[in-house]
Amino acid sequence: MNVHQPRQRLVTLSDVARAAGVGESTVSRVLRKHGSFSKGTQDRVAEAVARLGYVPNRLAGSLAGSANSTGPQLVGIVIPSLTNIVFPDLLRGIAGGLDAVGFQSVIAVSDYDPEREEALIGALLSWRPAGLIVTGLEHTPGAVARLRASGVRIVEMVDTDGPGLDIVVGFSNRAVGRASAEHLLGRGYRRIGFVGHDLDRDLRAGKRLAGFAAALAAAGHPLRDREILAGPSSAAAGREALGRLLARTTDLDAVYFSNDDMALGGYFHCLAAGLSIPGRLALFGYNGLDITAAMPQPLSTIRTPRLRIGEVAAERLGAGGPAEIVDLGFELIEGATA
Amino acid sequence: MNVHQPRQRLVTLSDVARAAGVGESTVSRVLRKHGSFSKGTQDRVAEAVARLGYVPNRLAGSLAGSANSTGPQLVGIVIPSLTNIVFPDLLRGIAGGLDAVGFQSVIAVSDYDPEREEALIGALLSWRPAGLIVTGLEHTPGAVARLRASGVRIVEMVDTDGPGLDIVVGFSNRAVGRASAEHLLGRGYRRIGFVGHDLDRDLRAGKRLAGFAAALAAAGHPLRDREILAGPSSAAAGREALGRLLARTTDLDAVYFSNDDMALGGYFHCLAAGLSIPGRLALFGYNGLDITAAMPQPLSTIRTPRLRIGEVAAERLGAGGPAEIVDLGFELIEGATA
DNA sequence: AACTGGATTGGCAGCGCTGCCAAATCCTGG
DNA sequence: CCAGGATTTGGCAGCGCTGCCAATCCAGTT
Numbered sequence: 001m002n003v004h005q006p007r008q009r010l011v012t013l014s015d016v017a018r019a020a021g022v023g024e025s026t027v028s029r030v031l032r033k034h035g036s037f038s039k040g041t042q043d044r045v046a047e048a049v050a051r052l053g054y055v056p057n058r059l060a061g062s063l064a065g066s067a068n069s070t071g072p073q074l075v076g077i078v079i080p081s082l083t084n085i086v087f088p089d090l091l092r093g094i095a096g097g098l099d100a101v102g103f104q105s106v107i108a109v110s111d112y113d114p115e116r117e118e119a120l121i122g123a124l125l126s127w128r129p130a131g132l133i134v135t136g137l138e139h140t141p142g143a144v145a146r147l148r149a150s151g152v153r154i155v156e157m158v159d160t161d162g163p164g165l166d167i168v169v170g171f172s173n174r175a176v177g178r179a180s181a182e183h184l185l186g187r188g189y190r191r192i193g194f195v196g197h198d199l200d201r202d203l204r205a206g207k208r209l210a211g212f213a214a215a216l217a218a219a220g221h222p223l224r225d226r227e228i229l230a231g232p233s234s235a236a237a238g239r240e241a242l243g244r245l246l247a248r249t250t251d252l253d254a255v256y257f258s259n260d261d262m263a264l265g266g267y268f269h270c271l272a273a274g275l276s277i278p279g280r281l282a283l284f285g286y287n288g289l290d291i292t293a294a295m296p297q298p299l300s301t302i303r304t305p306r307l308r309i310g311e312v313a314a315e316r317l318g319a320g321g322p323a324e325i326v327d328l329g330f331e332l333i334e335g336a337t338a
Numbered sequence: 339m340n341v342h343q344p345r346q347r348l349v350t351l352s353d354v355a356r357a358a359g360v361g362e363s364t365v366s367r368v369l370r371k372h373g374s375f376s377k378g379t380q381d382r383v384a385e386a387v388a389r390l391g392y393v394p395n396r397l398a399g400s401l402a403g404s405a406n407s408t409g410p411q412l413v414g415i416v417i418p419s420l421t422n423i424v425f426p427d428l429l430r431g432i433a434g435g436l437d438a439v440g441f442q443s444v445i446a447v448s449d450y451d452p453e454r455e456e457a458l459i460g461a462l463l464s465w466r467p468a469g470l471i472v473t474g475l476e477h478t479p480g481a482v483a484r485l486r487a488s489g490v491r492i493v494e495m496v497d498t499d500g501p502g503l504d505i506v507v508g509f510s511n512r513a514v515g516r517a518s519a520e521h522l523l524g525r526g527y528r529r530i531g532f533v534g535h536d537l538d539r540d541l542r543a544g545k546r547l548a549g550f551a552a553a554l555a556a557a558g559h560p561l562r563d564r565e566i567l568a569g570p571s572s573a574a575a576g577r578e579a580l581g582r583l584l585a586r587t588t589d590l591d592a593v594y595f596s597n598d599d600m601a602l603g604g605y606f607h608c609l610a611a612g613l614s615i616p617g618r619l620a621l622f623g624y625n626g627l628d629i630t631a632a633m634p635q636p637l638s639t640i641r642t643p644r645l646r647i648g649e650v651a652a653e654r655l656g657a658g659g660p661a662e663i664v665d666l667g668f669e670l671i672e673g674a675t676a
Numbered sequence: 677a678a679c680t681g682g683a684t685t686g687g688c689a690g691c692g693c694t695g696c697c698a699a700a701t702c703c704t705g706g
Numbered sequence: 707c708c709a710g711g712a713t714t715t716g717g718c719a720g721c722g723c724t725g726c727c728a729a730t731c732c733a734g735t736t
Contacts, residue, residue, distance in 0.1 A: 010489065012722060023686035028724060036683055053487045058464040060722035063397045063691050074444070074465075082426040082433070092420045095447045104461060106412070107445050109433045123442060126396040127412075149391045151348065235632035265632045271609075272634040291629070294573035294603045296610040350692055361716035366694060374713060398692035401721050 011054045020048035031056060062128065075105045075317060076124030076132045080112040080202070083232045084259070085289060086306055087135075090157065093310020094133060101318050103130060110135075112201035118143035125150050131317040137162040138203055155313045159204050160327050168325040169313045173204045176302050176330055177211025180256055180284055183300070183332060185219050189254035189282055192216060194226040195241045195266060196258035197233040205258045208286065212256055225249040233258060238265025243273075246281075254282035254338060260289035260301055267295065267337065282338035288331075300335030349392045358386035369394060400466065413443045413655060414462030414470040418450040418540070421570045422597070423627060424644055425473075428495065431648020432471060439656050441468060448473075450539035456481035463488050469655040475500040476541055493651045497542050498665050506663040507651045511542045514640050514668055515549025518594055518622055521638070521670060523557050527592035527620055530554060532564040533579045533604060534596035535571040543571075543596045546624065550594055563587040571596060576603025581611075584619075592620035592676060598627035598639055605633065605675065620676035626669075638673030 013031075017024045022041055029035040030045040048054070058073065075098060079087045091107065098105055106124055110117040118140045124132060125146060131153035139147070147154050147165055154166040161174050184192055194213075199206040213223045227245040229237045238257060242265065246252065257263035263285030267277070275281050277297060285292060288303030305328045312326055351369075355362045360379055367373040368383040386392070396411065413436060417425045429445065436443055444462055448455040456478045462470060463484060469491035477485070485492050485503055492504040499512050522530055532551075537544040551561045565583035567575045576595060580603065584590065595601035601623030605615065613619050615635060623630065626641030643666045650664055 013724095014722080017686095024722095025687080025724075025726095026685055029685090032724090034724095036685095038684065041684080053483070055460065055484070055488070056464050057401075057466055057722055059397050059401045059466055060691090061724070063395075063401055063693090064722075064724040065691080082430045085423070085426075088420040088423075088426040091445075092447070095420070095445075104444050104446065104465070106442050107429075107433075108442065109430070122393065125393050127442070128395055128397055145391070146393070150393070235629040239632045261629060264629060268632050268634055291573040291599060291602060294577045294606050296606055352692080355716095362692095363694075363696095363717080364715055367715090370694090372694095374715095376714065379714080395692055398721090399694070401723090402692075402694040403721080 010057075011052045013054070013056070016045065016048045016052060016054050019052055020044045073103050074127050074129045075103050075314075076121075076127065076129040077105050077107045078110055078117055078120050078124065078132070078134045079107070080110050080117075080135050081232065082109055085261075086158075086287065086304075089306035090135075090310040090313075093307040093312075094314045095310075096307075097311040097314025098317075100314075103314075103318070112198075114138070114140045114143070118146070121146050125152075131155065133157060133313050133317065135159075136203060137164055137168070153317050155317055157309050157313045159207070160325055161207055164323070164325060166323045167313075167316045169309050169316065169328065170326075171304060171309075171328055171330045172211075173207035174211035174214075176286065176304070177208040177213070178215040179330075179332055180208075180286070180302060181212045181215035181219075183334075184254050184256065184282065184284055184338060185216070185221065187254075187282070187338060189338070190221045191224050191251050191253045192221065193224055193245050193249060193252040193255045194228075194258075195238060195245055195255055195262055196226065196228045197237060197262065198230055199228060199258070202258075208258070224252060233262050235261045235265035235268065238262030239269045240265070242266040242269045252281065254278075254284065256284045256286075258286060260285040260287045260292050260299060263299055263301065263337075264289070264292060264295075267299065277337050284338045288333060292335075293333075295337075297336035298333070300338035301333050303331045303333050305330065348395075349390045351392070351394070354383065354386045354390060354392050357390055358382045411441050412465050412467045413441050413652075414459075414465065414467040415443050415445045416448055416455055416458050416462065416470070416472045417445070418448050418455075418473050419570065420447055423599075424496075424625065424642075427644035428473075428648040428651075431645040431650075432652045433648075434645075435649040435652025436655075438652075441652075441656070450536075452476070452478045452481070456484070459484055463490075469493065471495060471651050471655065473497075474541060475502055475506070491655055493655055495647050495651045497545070498663055499545050502661070502663060504661045505651075505654045507647050507654065507666065508664075509642060509647075509666055509668045510549075511545035512549035512552075514624065514642070515546040515551070516553040517668075517670055518546075518624070518640060519550045519553035519557075521672075522592050522594065522620065522622055522676060523554070523559065525592075525620070525676060527676070528559045529562050529589050529591045530559065531562055531583050531587060531590040531593045532566075532596075533576060533583055533593055533600055534564065534566045535575060535600065536568055537566060537596075540596075546596065562590060571600050573599045573603035573606065576600030577607045578603070580604040580607045590619065592616075592622065595621065595623045598623040598625045598630050598637060601637055601639065601675075602627070602630060602633075605637065615675050622676045626671060630673075631671075635674035636671070638676035639671050641669045641671050643668065 017027045030042050108120040121143050133155045136159050156164045156168050158170040160170045160172050216223050227241045229241050285299050285301035292299035352362050355365045368380050446458040459481050471493045474497050494502045494506050496508040498508045498510050554561050565579045567579050623637050623639035630637035
């Protein structure tokens with residue numbers, strides 16, 4: 001149980017072969033149910049495996065099988081953060097999809113840092129994964145070079161606003177922003193503000209704002225004011241930011257938030273300040289945080305197919321086929337706050 | 339880019355050695371900064387690596403180095419779910435702690451299914467990880483046998499209410515329940531109900547309730563009623579469950595929730611139903627969901643050191659030393675709802 | 677009884693890298 | 707200019723497993 005003791009020699013395939021009185025390759029075949037072997041052999045091998053408590057060594061298996069059909073059974077995943085609920089949901093989808101084919105995932109978190117992402121990609125590739133799933137389309141030149149050179153299937157998820165390396169699964173963040181703006185405009189709101197987080201690092205949030213602002217401008221009602229807080233999105237940040245925004249620009253009739261948790265914070269601000277929603281102020285979020293559906297007034301927001309994106313990413317990873325962009329779209333939830 | 343093409347032969351260490359005009363072991367030494375070599379050699383190796391775009395194969399490295407100092411650089415993690423915010427937070431802590439030592443984590447999700455957990459433990463062990471981090475203390479006999487036989491460091495996290503296999507990092511869920519009950523009793527609440535999720539599967543939630551109910555009973559004010567919904571915790575479930583509970587048992591003056599998201603749902607129910615908090619009904623949650631701090635009335639709840647648990651788990655994994663229980667405690671947030 | 681084709685089986689090279697050890701090289705003082 | 711020790715280097719045997727291929731076995735044929 002203690003790592004410091006020289007690690008006990010574990011049971012190997014050849015131990016099993018000896019115990020079962022058969023050859024190594026026979027054991028290997030039985031274990032992988034590959035090739036032919038008799039029922040009797042199978043039973044004897046199974047018995048020996050159980051008796052010795054044999055655990056196959058996949059490092060060796062993958063090494064030996066590399067460049068062959070067996071191939072590796074690891075998939076590398078790079079996500080920017082675990083703080084935002086989006087990413088656990090994506091992982092959940094991926095885990096589901098991968099399970100189906102018996103792959104295991106090695107996960108690394110980049111903290112929205114492109115340099116770090118590059119390093120992590122290198123580290124993941126060194127495990128010779130069957131494929132890599134990364135987030136977004138923007139990577140350092142070094143990262144792109146590594147991905148290209150790796151020769152494995154690459155899936156870039158979440159964002160479809162731009163050219164991808166191989167498989168791209170997600171939706172258009174710009175279109176999300178645009179749709180949000182159009183919804184607000186359609187409801188008659190004209191003096192619209194924005195509350196957001198950390199746009200320099202979260203490039204997708206930046207694209208949403210760009211789409212949103214462009215649509216407003218095109219309609220002749222440009223974004224009136226914005227309050228952007230550094231750091232990740234959170235309810236507390238949303239509440240504080242909305243307070244500041246309203247103190248500064250008092251005549252806003254609607255606010256678009258970079259994320260539902262920010263919007264929830266904004267909702268709490270209005271509740272505490274006694275501002276009626278959507279009469280005095282309309283709120284519009286992003287991301288279909290489940291919680292927002294349980295609010296007394298369900299939040300008006302955009303729901304993105306996070307789980308599905310993960311599933312499709314996992315699925316496509318195993319499949320062959322040409323490079324491709326899979327746009328899974330998004331859904332506008334009318335809600336009651338805008 | 340396409341998996342179907344016979345995977346191109348990747349650059350190997352011996353390619354680098356040839357290109358740099360040195361021996362393989364020299365390249366290996368330079369790359370691992372282990373042993374001695376001249377500056378000139380180092381430069382030539384570095385140049386060749388860069389020129390050829392060499393990516394070391396850690397499968398081979400770990401295999402060759404196994405049973406030796408180099409050892410494996412993977413850590414296996416089994417968590418029951420990604421839906422509950424707790425687990426991403428734990429992962430975040432682990433990722434932080436592991437980064438420091440350059441380990442990579444292979445993550446598997448058991449869906450609160452012990453059989454599945456056992457299978458996943460087997461799968462993870464087959465990667466010959468440096469250690470395994472699992473959730474909770476309850477495992478199938480088969481899982482325990484595998485963990486024991488693996489000879490690697492095991493960390494069981496989150497729960498300290500019982501005997502562990504090796505290292506245990508967490509807090510007492512029973513004590514959490516007890517402390518919650520004592521807080522409510524101390525505030526004068528006497529007719530107390532409970533709203534929870536899926537206790538059969540989430541054993542920790544079950545232990546919290548057990549501690550809570552025991553403390554109430556000991557004080558002579560036994561739990562008056564409970565409403566338990568199948569399925570994972572969520573705000574929507576909390577809202578609905580509270581509604582049902584109150585419809586059935588109208589004289590409750592406080593409700594304990596199995597989770598903050600459930601409690602938030604309960605809060606929304608009160609808001610919508612016009613019940614004053616905590617005058618008409620007090621609410622007490624669990625888990626210090628960040629969002630609850632931004633509520634107009636901050637939720638009274640218990641904050642658990644999730645991030646820290648992950649960090650300590652990762653840290654202990656690499657360290658030697660005897661089996662041990664690390665109780666990181668928890669913090670009661672007074673809030674304004676109870 | 678010899679023969680045939682398919683089902684089973686075992687031997688062994690080799691996946692890419694590291695550890696060990698011997699060989700080569702470099703210094704420094706005498 | 708050389709011995710003797712320190713530093714640097716290369717060769718090679720594995721790590722545990724899989725793929726390939728030749729060997730063996732067996733039931734059915736001729």
